[in-house]
Amino acid sequence: AAQRTNxxxxxxxxxxxxxxxxSLHALQFQRPEYEALITSTGSMAVDPKNNQPLQILATDDDYSATG
Structure with a gap:
């Protein structure tokens, strides 16, 4: 079997x-939704908005810095 590239x-x-x-506080993600493209097996998920590796970032007030 073979597959033609499409x-x-x-x-x-x-x-x-x-x-x-x-946790006392829920995580707060920077975005409500994340999207990424993976072009081939073993490749990194890339954010289509900036063509950089996808980063899913969240903060947790349980671990906020105290001064």
Whole structure:
């Protein structure tokens, strides 16, 4: 079997992140939704907005710096 390269073929999926440690404050993600492109097996997920590796960032007030 062989597959002809077709740049119009793609697939989508969703990833759900569950935090299971009990916390006083919920995590606050920088964005409500993240999107990335993966072009081939073993390649890095890239943010299509800036063409940089996807970073999922969140803050947790349980660990905020105290002065």
């Amino acid at each position: 740049t119009h073929q793609f697939s989508t999926t969703s990833v759900l992140i569950n935090v299971t440690v009990k």
